[in-house]
Amino acid sequence: MRTQLIVPAAAALTAAITLTACGSEKGPGQGAGDDAGGSVRPAAPVTGVHWTVRNVTVDGKRIAAPAGAHVEFTTGKAGKDGAKGRAEGNYGCNHFGADVTIKGDTITVGPGQMTEMGCPQGVAGFEEALRAAFSGALKAKVSDKNLTLATADGDSIALTAQPAAPLAGTKWTVTSLLKRETAVSLPAGTEGKAHFVIGKDGSLSGNLGCNDFRAEATTSGSTLTVGRLSSTRKMCAGTAGMVEKAVTDALTGKVTYELNHRSLTLDSADTGKGVVATAG
Known part of the structure; x- marks a missing residue:
């Protein structure tokens, strides 16, 4: 990596840790006997997905994201305190990384590390807003291909899942x-x-x-x-x-x-x- 992240990017894991939803609705391919112990079934995956940031809303002001702003979550095996992992991505100019814990519909983002490239003023303003919003305990809501992360103060980040781009033809x-x-x-x-x-x-x-x-x-x-x-x-x-x-x-x-x-x-x-x- 050419930029200088303090902590290197975590290796992408293929196993998806998912947000839980209220109730015990079964996902595709799950029979009545699959719900062992009456546990809550996952609703939609958040790991193993490239989430492109659409916009950030801070203090009631919505700011459109520049091209390239995104985040990907990777986690290991879930424990009683949730699944520990990493969030890696780009604020719109600088790359970043942070430890995360995913438990239920809450993603808790720890202190982050980022590169230190000088960015155009407009992009730098967006980066500050995204850094402020993407921190601490965030309530996550997945709908179709969209993900919304909301802070306790009402700030939010809107993201959309996007597929990988092929080398040729893009x-x-x-x-x-x-x-x-x-x-x-x-x-x-x-x-x-x-x-x-x-x-x-x-x-x-x-x-x-x-x-x-x-x-x-x-x-x-x-x-x-x-x-x-x-x-x-x-x-x-x-x-x-x-x-x-x-x-x-x-x-x-x-x-x-x-x-x-x-x-x-x-x-x-x-x-x-x-x-x-x-x-x-």
Whole structure:
């Protein structure tokens, strides 16, 4: 990981720990004899799911989430005090991690750790709101593919489950730049412009942050080999030009990629530059 989490990400577990609902309604495939001891059956899974943050409401003010804000829960075996585990995700710019306990419909979030990238002012404000809301005992409510986490003070976080994005055919929007082991956020005013699509036909196309581009690309294992880029010829000064140069360097030659659900990291072995991109 290129950012500097104090505690490394927990390994994803496949077993889903679920929120309990009042009553003993049986889930799919459960017969009358499955409800051993009259225990309350789970209602909907919260672990093993990529939850994208839609918005945060703090002090009655709703703030829309930037692209990439998400959280995933992983837990171990449940005990009498609940299931202990981790929450890992992204506040919208910085990555974070925190210990959690899931018991019934309550998710208790412990003190968190986060990276320390400088973020644009608007995103930084959202991150502060999300950090404040995603703390302590939260009441969880799952409805269809949506999850709502509510604090005792009435603040809330609205999230939606999203499936993993495939490498090819997905529009990947650049969210941060990498240089060796260091990640930096995009300069203010350049967010959301640089993007690319790895085509199933062996093409690579999109926008470098200023100019549109196209190239041939082949995938082998975890390596993307990018041919010569051809692009439009707009003059790109200032921060737009800086982003364009960084993205071009990241898409040069043999590029190692790491796909994590809806996040893609690219590192060029030739230039030492890279990018982090989010699906959508």
